[in-house]
Amino acid sequence: MCPLKLFIFALISVSSLNYCNAIHDEEEEDDVLGLTAFKADIIDTSSHLSSWNQDDTSPCSWNFITCNPATGRVTELSLTGLNLSGKIGRGLEKVQSLQVLNLAHNSFTGSLNPHLLLLNNLESLNLSHNGLSGGIPPFLTNCRRLKFLDLSKNSLSGRVPGEFFLTCSSLRVLSLSGNNLNGPIPNSISQCTSLNHVNLSKNRFSGNPDFATGLWKLTRVRTMDLSHNGLTGRVANGVSNLPYLKELLLQGNHFSGGLPSDLGLCSHLKKLDVSGNQLTGEFPKWVGRLTGLEYLDLSGNGLTGTLPDTIGGSGSLTYISLSGNDITGSIPSSLIHSGKLSVVRLRGNMFNGSIPEGLFELGLKQIDLSRNQLTGSVPPGSSRLFETLESMDLSANGLSGDIPAEMGLFSRLRYLNLSWNSFDTRMPLKLGYFQNLTVLDLRNGAFHGPVPVDICNSASLEILQVDGNSLTGTIPEEIGKCSSLYLLSMSHNDLTGFIPRSMSLLKRLKILKLDANNLIGEIPQSLGELDNLLSVNISYNRLQGRLPDRGIFPGLQESCLEGNLGLCSPFLKGPCKMDVPKPLVLDPFAYPNQNGNHQGETSRSKGSNHHKFLSVSVIIAILAAVLISIAVLVISLLNISARKRIQFVGNAIESCSSSSRSTRSLSIGKLVWFDSKIAPAWVANPETLLHKAAEIGKGVFGNVYKASLGEEGRDLAIKNLVVSNMVQYPEDFDREVRVLAKARHPNLVSVKGYYWTPNLQLLVTDYAPNGSLQCKLHEKSTSSQPLSWARRFKILLGTAKGLAHLHHSFRPPIVHYNLKPSNILLDHDFNPKISDFGLTRIVAKLDKQVMSNRFQSALGYVAPELACQSLRVNEKCDVYGFGILVLEMVTGRRPVEYGDDNVMILEEQVKVMLEDGNVLECVDESMGEYPEDEVLPVLKLALVCTSQIPSSRPSMAEVIQILHVINTPVPHRREAY
Structure with a gap:
């Protein structure tokens, strides 16, 4: 090659290299500019993004950023769980090499940014657990490389547009769970042919029987969660088109009819949950053919028939819940072959026969067989069960016989309910071994004998209920050891003796029921120090004397106190028997003179004076008795006269439905009206006020009656104040009622007037035709x-x-x-x-x-x-x-x-x-x-x-x-x- 050509080639190579470097630098600057613009809309109270400096030439050294080492471009942005807030704004569209964007577990708000559609290389988008709202953009899956999309746990609403699924062929995982999306599930979801996991749960999706037309075409799907929506109709056939299906969750919808038989062809199915629907028909026999099934929940439906003998026979089952159906027959013994079984819930069916003994030899954590028709005794447990069992509920059956002594060895047991059975035995004597027991319910179990003294050796016991048995003896002082107890109920037994003072140690106690026993004596005053106590019932015992003067006791109503010998309460009628020891009085003259001088003379002299003192005392006592008798006679005559004059008013209020009403004078009463529109006849005649009154409610301050004005066609409400004998002066009553009458407001009941006598006070107000909010x-x-x-x-x-x-x-x-x-x-x-x-x-x-x-x-x-x-x-x-x-x-x-x-x-x-x-x-x-x-x-x-x-x-x-x-x-x- 000639020198000239070499020179030109070298020049072109250098120019190309400079151009590539310039492009590379420009792309890195785009990443910096884009991320800096994105940060501008973020509220970062903990300064997690402090390393993001807009003056840097490259963002690859910034926190939470991953770059491609070959190109220097940002490929991953992960800001999960940093307590960030604000909006997902502009800027990210410039980060064109971004493959992974994870903003989960923050507090971002606002709508989904449509500029995310411009990230052509995006493969994973996770915006879950934020506060995003608004609708879903139609073409969010336009990123043709997108494999993972999680928008769960936000506040997205509206319908999912059909276009959302038109370009989702690469999508593997989709989660829209925990939003407020509604309407039908678009059939276009069938375009997501690569989907392995679909989670549309906890929304408001609705639909008819054809809702699954698109879902059943997702032939590669492994898990499908449509739970807690408003889906209706039958679960359509077509599930057999999903050969790899492992989990199908349809609970909390409105499906009806029976389960499709082709579900039995899903040989890989491990988890099936269709609980809380409206399924009917016989229990599907094909369940026994699902050899890989580990989790089965069909509770809360209307299934009938019996369980197949093959259920659980494969040994894979770990969880079974069939509660709240109408299944009959015995519990199949094949369940005992499920060596991995951990939870058994068969509550509220019609199972009969006995409990399979082998069931209590498994390593169960929870067993609930309550509200069935089971008979026989409770099987003894194995050492394996002692180490695993946390909750046992056998209540509301027909079980009988002794409670196995080894039950006390359940070291992890937290909840035990044996109530409403026919055991006819003593309470379990090894209660002290239940070191982790939180709830013990033995109500109406036909238990007898004393309450075990070790009943509170479990410091974690919170609820103790032994009502409706035949327990005898006293309440043990050891009850004070139940330091975590907040509900103690021992009513309807034959308990005797005193209420233990140690109960005052139960500082967390909220509910105490001791009614219908034979308890005696006074209630310990120290119980008034239990600040958390909300409800007490001690009725129908043999208690007497003062109630504790603090806490809830002074305000206990008659229903919680009645049926005792003589409790002292302002809400009880009858005698108040003070069971207080008499003071001991010593006679100083009953002993020899300690000085030894003139003993006989001194004794005689003081004895003479003593007799003289007694004589004067007797005279004074007789005079006092005469004066008191005269006063009582005068007061009685006056009271009789007063009662006759107000007898009509009292009778009218106490029995408003009575047709025979008194017509005696009411001149002793004071009738006052604040409303000038009320007819003069009403002002002059209180009898009209009470005529045809009807009781319409009861309140803390008294009963309420409805009375009509008659010709005026107006209704009023009359409250008979139960505290009538507490307010003795009409001036006080008048002054306070006038204050209330001045409280005029559209949202206050208007006080129209009152009627006052020393023993009866009526308050007249407007009548509300729609009743109380309580009723609504x-x-x-x-x-x-x-x-x-x-x-x-x-x-x-x-x-x-x-x-x-x-x-x-x-x-x-x-x-x-x-x-x-x-x-x-x-x-x-x-x-x-x-x-x-x-x-x-x-x-x-x-x-x-x-x-x-x-x-x-x-x-x-x-x-x-x-x-x-x-x-x-x-x-x-x-x-x-x-x-x-x-x-x-x-x-x-x-x-x-x-x-x-x-x-x-x-x-x-x-x-x-x-x-x-x-x-x-x-x-x-x-x-x-x-x-x-x-x-x-x-x-x-x-x-x-x-x-x-x-x-x-x-x-x-x-x-x-x-x-x-x-x-x-x-x-x-x-x-x-």
Whole structure:
């Protein structure tokens, strides 16, 4: 080659190299610019991205970045779990060599950025566990190399567009779980021919029997999770087209009919869960042919028939749950050949016969055979079972005989329920061996004999229920060792003796039931120190004397105390027997003179004076008795006269349905009206006020009656205050009621007037035609329409406004102190009207301790500072009650609910679910569709209102402002719900 050609070639080579280097530098600069722009929209409170410097020429040294060493281009960006927030903004589209993008487990919000479609080399996209909202872009899978796509655990909504699946031939893994997606599953999903794993669970997908047309064409799929949606119809045939299917999860939908028989052809199937649907027909026999099946859950359906003898025979089964069906016959002995079996749940069927003995020789963790028709005895367990068993429920069967002694060797057992059987034996004597036992339920098990003294050797015991047996003897002092106990129930036995003082050591105790026994003596005063105690029942024993003067005891109602010899309580009628030892009096003259001088004379002299003193005492006693008798006679005559004059009013209220009413004079009473529109006849004649009154409810302060105005066609409500004999002066009563009458507000029940006598006080208010919120939430009939979210929000906002008026328009503020659904009344348009507000002012002369504990009977609604005996009542107590009311409105559940095995505290449950990110699962399903962007912040507001620290709760004025912010301003959005 000539020198000239060599020179030209060299020149071209250098130019090309310089050009490539320039392109390379430019691409690296694109990565820096793109990542810097992306960072600009991120809120990084922990400075995780501090190494990202826009002045760098290459991002390959930055944290959380992976580059291709050959090209220097960014190939992976992984920011998982860094507590980042903000938006996924512009910039990433410049990082063109990006293959892996992982932003999971952060707090990113906003919609999915459509510019992600421009990442042509992207193979893995993980945006799960964030707060992304809005819809899914139609062509998100346009990245033809995309193999992994996870958008789960966000707030994405709307339908999945059919175009979403048109270019997904390379996709291997797809997860849209835990969003709010709705509508049918597009048939275009069949275009994802390489899909191995599909998870569309926990959305609102719906569909008819043909929903699976596209799904059954995914011939390479291994796992398919469609659980917890709204899918309907039959599970269509076509599953046999999925030869590699290992997991099929369809639980929590509305499938009906029977399971398709071709499921039995899925030879690789290891996990099948179709629980919580509406399946019918006989239990499928083909289940016994699935030799590789490890997990089977068909619970919560309507399956009938018997189990095939081959079930479990392959030895692969580890989990079986068939609870809540109508399966009959015996439990197949082939289950004992499943050596790997860990969980057996057959609860709520009609299995009969005995428990297969070999079943208790397996290494089970959980066994639930409750609510069947099993007979015979409990089989002895093997050493293998002792080491593994954590939960056993054999309740509600016909089991009999002794409890195996070796049961006490279950070292890991946490839950044991043998209730509602016919054992006819003593309680297990080796309870002390249950070192990890949390729940022990032996109710109605036909147990007899004494309560074992080692019953509390398990320091972890939280629930102990032995009701309805024939237990005898005393409650052992060792009960005080149950330091973790929060429910103790020993009612309906034959227990005797005293209530042990050691019970005062149970600081976590919330529920105590000792009713229907033969307990004697006084209740230990130290039990009043149990600040967490919410419910006590000691009725129908032989107890007497003073109740503890603290805690919940002074406010216990009659139903919790009745049937004893003489307990002292303001809510009990009858004698009050003070079982207090008499003071010991020593006669100083009964002993010889210790000085020894003039002993006889001194004795006689002092004895003479002593007799003289007794004589004077007798005379004084006789005179006092005469005077007292005269006074009692005079007072009795006056009382008889007064009672005759008010007899009509008392009878009318106590038996409003009676047709025979007294017509005696009511001149002793004082009738006052604040509403000038009421007819003069009503003002002059209280008898008309009570005529044809009908009882419509009961409250803490008294019964409520409905009375009609007759010709005027107007209805009023009359409350007969049960504290009538506590307010002795009409001036006090008049002054306080007039304060209430001035509290005029659209969301407060209007006070119209009152009637006063020394023994009877009536409060007359407006009548609410739609009843109470309590009825709409918890006592609704099957024909009544459930409350929609719009109506519930309206009630919450109106209630907040009513409380704010009481708190901020009066000085001192009017504190309701007893806010709950039964005190929220609803007018024709479902506007809330708060009732019973300020009634604590009327009974202010009552002992504050009694009033405080009277309201503690409203479990779950009362602020914690009241339970701690703080007698300062301020408006923050109402804020707490409002927060509980919000939780009740959103969830449709009561603040405290008692199950067979535990106590559910609504506030605690919602708080846990919020922390776990699944709080919307507790929303009341009966109200239908609802805007999640309103419900979620309303739930958060409720938890702020129920803060344990009163000063941390907002005022009701602030609550109203927050509710207005939460409430969407778009009119048509509100009308949609």
